[in-house]
Amino acid sequence: MKLDLPYLLEPSELERIIDHPDLMVIDVGDTDAYEKERIPRAVHVDYLDIVSGNVPASGTLPDTEQLCEVFSVIGLTKAKHVVAYDAEGNGRAARLLWTLDVLGHPASSLLNGGFTAWKNEGHATECSPPPVFARSNYPALVNGKSQADKSYILSKLGDPEIGLLDARTPLEFEGFDVRALRGGHIPGARNLNWLDTVDTTRNNRLKPSEDLRDMLSQRGITPDKEIITYCQTHHRSSHSYVMLKSLGFTRIRGYPGSWSEWGNSPETPIEWMIHWFFPLDFH
Secondary structure, eight states, X not given: OOOOOOSEEOHHHHHHTTTOTTXXXXXXXXXHHHHHOBSTTOEXXXXXXXSOOOSSOTTSOOOHHHXXXXXXXXXXXXXXXXXXEOSSSSHHHHHHHHHHHHTTOSOEEEETTHHHHHHHTTOOOBOSSOOOOXXXXXXOOOOSSSBOXXXXXXXXXXXXXXXXXXXXXXXXXXXXXXXXXXXXXXXXXXXXXXXXXXXXXXXXXXXXXXXXXXXXXXXXXXXXXXXXXXXXXXXXXXXXXXXXXXXXXXXXXXXXXXXXXXXXOTTSOOBOGGGGTSOSOOO
8 A cells, every 4th residue: 555644754653654665764863873773674864965065055955966876875766755854853854855855756754753752752773784775776856846046035035925934043043143254144034943843842843733833923934925944054944844844835945055155155135133233324
């Protein structure tokens, strides 16, 4: 029977279908931790293999040949339903899922709470040598529907049909914590720290849908708009992308260049909260 899984998958649901032939569980956490203990039958993808690492915009996508190799080595095919997880809040797992969306992979889910929820709630783990699957020939064909680049965002600034969601800390957003040549945020962006969407009292699951929708609505982030997520390197904002998708948002793009590109580009406009205290116009 073909798998039909929710985008946000609970550990108990995954346990029931863990041996399904159309399932591939992918661990995107620390390599050493994966080799010591993992979800049964999970394969591993190194996070650094799915980002370019090119300074200053180190979070941009690698070339299609590299992505094709990464997924071919683990035996991934378009017929597999991917369930991704990590043990660090699911930011890495979310980046994997966003990458698969960019490549047009048809079916994927996030394990709600990741390995933290899986292990803390008593589900079986595997400590034997990791599984090896036959190599595939994964077709890495990048589409433009799930990503935004700098030019695209510049063309949409001021458009009321576009929402920009900044997943960084408030200090980064406001321009007091500067991690590029310039601090601040993209004009018109709204800030929701990705950690504020995670419920640490429920083993790092996403907070309840109603709470998340309220938080987003207060910031003008609504499903009728196209939402673009960004952070510093599109790690945290990949989590925001997945969070929006889990809530039923259908028009979402991630900006892989994020602030590491925007804040280091002298031609891009910025806003920063310090203007409120020190206005730039002294006339």
